[in-house]
Amino acid sequence: RKRALNEGKVPGVYYSHDSKESTSFYINKTExxxxxxxxxxxxxxxxxxxxxxxxxxxxxxHPVTDEIIHIDLYGIKMDQLVxxxxxxxxxxxxxxxIEGGILVQNLNExxxxxxxxxxxxxxxxxxxxxxxxDSFRCEEIELDEKLNMKTPEDQIIISVTVPMKEExxxxxxxxxxxxxxGEDAEEGxxxxxxxxxxxxxxxxxxxxxxx
Numbered sequence: 201r202k203r204a205l206n207e208g209k210v211p212g213v214y215y216s217h218d219s220k221e222s223t224s225f226y227i228n229k230t231e232x233x234x235x236x237x238x239x240x241x242x243x244x245x246x247x248x249x250x251x252x253x254x255x256x257x258x259x260x261x262h263p264v265t266d267e268i269i270h271i272d273l274y275g276i277k278m279d280q281l282v283x284x285x286x287x288x289x290x291x292x293x294x295x296x297x298i299e300g301g302i303l304v305q306n307l308n309e310x311x312x313x314x315x316x317x318x319x320x321x322x323x324x325x326x327x328x329x330x331x332x333x334d335s336f337r338c339e340e341i342e343l344d345e346k347l348n349m350k351t352p353e354d355q356i357i358i359s360v361t362v363p364m365k366e367e368x369x370x371x372x373x374x375x376x377x378x379x380x381x382g383e384d385a386e387e388g389x390x391x392x393x394x395x396x397x398x399x400x401x402x403x404x405x406x407x408x409x410x411x
Contacts, residue, residue, distance in 0.1 A: 212271040214247040215257065217280065223248045232268060241284065241319040242276070253278060253316065276316050283350055284319055285309045288357060292328030296360035301332040307357045310338060311350035318346040327358055335359035 209226040216222070225247050235243045236256075243254050253276050260270040276282055287309050294303055310323060323343075325336060339353035 210268050210271060212273060214252065214254065214273045214275060216275045217277050221275075227271070229268070232271070241321065242316050243273075245273070247273070255282065255284060255316075255319075278316050280315075281313050282316055282319070283311055283313045286312050286320055287322045289322040289324045290358070291324050291326045294327045294330040294334075294358075294360050296330055296332035296334065299332055300363060301360040302363050303327070303330075304359050304361055305357070306359070307338075307351070307355065310341070310357070312343075313348040313350050314346055318344070320344075320347070325357065327360075330358070330360045332360050332362055 208229045210229055210232055211224070211226055214223045214225055227245065231245075235245070241255060243256075244251055245254060246252070247254075254273040255276055257272040257274040259268055259272075261267065262269050274282075288305075288307060290305070294301070297303055312320075312323075323341060325341065327336065330336060335356045336358045337353065338349055338351050338355045338357060341349070341357075343349060
């Protein structure tokens, strides 16, 4: 695989539409780059000497360079329904954000079922009406009648929440230690007073009559 990558080719596996057939192949990096940048979800490539209509099933990237190092392609039939993940595109600025809230996006894409030619590039969601405490669920997306939602309809896509307040760190006071310090201080004061009074308690020697 390393040799292929050095030669400008990316290894991959093609899976037939019924998942009964899988074929290993290599694709030129330039061809793959053009395919990914194309404004479509369906690609026509040659696998095993045959031209096939495919979707990207998965893409594996290098952890450091982000270079594509492996792909899986899923074969499709243009007259059969397919399930695909479609990216969510956020539009507008939520009202709650302007008021100091935080936008939390739980889903970056949703799963749709449709014919290959009807696959959208993305799904737009306008969040400008969302206030603090509001959320937007899958069931609120207005889909074309050609598209069926496969993601659970009660799934929250976006919500606007109240920002967490930073708690002030109050130093803990050891009451027992404070009490002991107080008692020691009192004892020390009493000791000093006792030292001052000590000379007055000693009886002065009265002058006596010498024999």
